[in-house]
Amino acid sequence: MMADGQWAIAAEDLARLDALLASFLSEARLRCALLLDRTGRFLTAAGETGELDPTTFASLAAADFAASDQLAQLLGEADFSSLYHAGERQSMLLADVGGQAILAAIFDDRSTLGLVRLQMRALLPQVAAVFAEMGDRAPAPGGPLDPAWLAAAADEIDRLFNG
Numbered sequence: 291m292m293a294d295g296q297w298a299i300a301a302e303d304l305a306r307l308d309a310l311l312a313s314f315l316s317e318a319r320l321r322c323a324l325l326l327d328r329t330g331r332f333l334t335a336a337g338e339t340g341e342l343d344p345t346t347f348a349s350l351a352a353a354d355f356a357a358s359d360q361l362a363q364l365l366g367e368a369d370f371s372s373l374y375h376a377g378e379r380q381s382m383l384l385a386d387v388g389g390q391a392i393l394a395a396i397f398d399d400r401s402t403l404g405l406v407r408l409q410m411r412a413l414l415p416q417v418a419a420v421f422a423e424m425g426d427r428a429p430a431p432g433g434p435l436d437p438a439w440l441a442a443a444a445d446e447i448d449r450l451f452n453g
Contacts, residue, residue, distance in 0.1 A: 298427055304334060306420050310413060311336035318409035319401035321380065324394040325387075325417070328352055330443060333391065345446050347394070351384055355392055372410075374403065385410055388418035390425070 311323045315336045322337030324344065330352030332344040354373060362370045372385040383395045383406050393414065395406050 299333065299424055300427075303420055303424050307334055307417065308336065310416055310420070314395070314409055314413045318395060318397070318406045320395050320397045320406065321400075322396050324348070324351075324396075325391055326351060326394070327391050328355065328389065337396075345443065346450060349443060349447055349450075351392055351394055355384060355386070372407075376403075383407065383410065385414060387414060388421055390421040391417070393417060 307325060311325060311334065314320065315323050320337055322335055322339050322342070324335040324339070324347065325333045326348035327333060330349040332348035335344060358370045358373055362368065369386070372383060374384075375382045380396060380398050381403065383397075383403065385393045385395075387393050393410065395410060397406055
């Protein structure tokens with residue numbers, strides 16, 4: 291990984307990540323799986339995303355993880371490596387990918403938390419390896435976060451919280 295934690299994602303990296311997510315989706319019997327970076331940028335997804343807005347989801351999931359990191363510190367932990375949210379019809383498991391990304395698994399009664407955790411535990415090192423390889427390369431011109439994306443993300447967050 292580069293010293294500043296930045297990385298550049300290439301088409302072949304995205305293809306590898308998509309293949310890993312597709313396999314995870316099938317093996318864990320998920321509704322969908324999403325991958326985002328820790329800053330809240332949506333990277334890719336597999337499965338039934340339906341009307342889910344990936345930009346909003348990524349921003350909120352990253353904020354959820356950031357809040358969780360603060361709660362962990364209050365409890366004397368370095369961090370929490372995963373977060374679980376259970377709903378009436380759907381549940382979500384979020385997991386840290388080497389401090390670089392967040393893997394989100396959304397599932398319903400077709401799967402169980404145990405199965406999702408088991409499959410996620412096997413998947414995380416593979417996804418982390420892709421990110422490590424990306425970090426070994428020089429970042430794309432302009433870095434991983436371009437100003438246009440940052441402005442769009444800020445607008446989306448403002449829209450969410452201001453009605």
